[in-house]
Amino acid sequence: MTRGLLLLLAVVEMALGIAGLVGATGLLVSHNAGMVLIFWPLFAAIGLLLVAGAAIFVRRPWSYYLHIAIIVLIGLLVTFYIGPLMGPNGWIDVLIRAAIVVVPMTLLFLLPPVRSYFGVSR
Numbered sequence: 001m002t003r004g005l006l007l008l009l010a011v012v013e014m015a016l017g018i019a020g021l022v023g024a025t026g027l028l029v030s031h032n033a034g035m036v037l038i039f040w041p042l043f044a045a046i047g048l049l050l051v052a053g054a055a056i057f058v059r060r061p062w063s064y065y066l067h068i069a070i071i072v073l074i075g076l077l078v079t080f081y082i083g084p085l086m087g088p089n090g091w092i093d094v095l096i097r098a099a100i101v102v103v104p105m106t107l108l109f110l111l112p113p114v115r116s117y118f119g120v121s122r
Contacts, residue, residue: 017050075102
């Protein structure tokens, strides 16, 4: 069951990563993007999910740690990029929203069946 759910998570992460890269590339090469280019770094950060999803398929101990690091990095990038756009104290609200996604995904990877899937011992 753990293997199936992790592979499903990998496919979803890779699909979101590809969508983020396609969006970032489309905005970057668009001649008429204007203010829409403000979302380019966000799409590029979401593109990191492509690497995180691929790390699940590798099934090595280093890929376990790489996945956790990328998820935390995406949360920090989103917080520190979107936060200032939301006003003087907007980063706190964005940090809370990013933590709602990052913390459960990190805690999910700390479960013993997931750790054994990657071959990481306690």
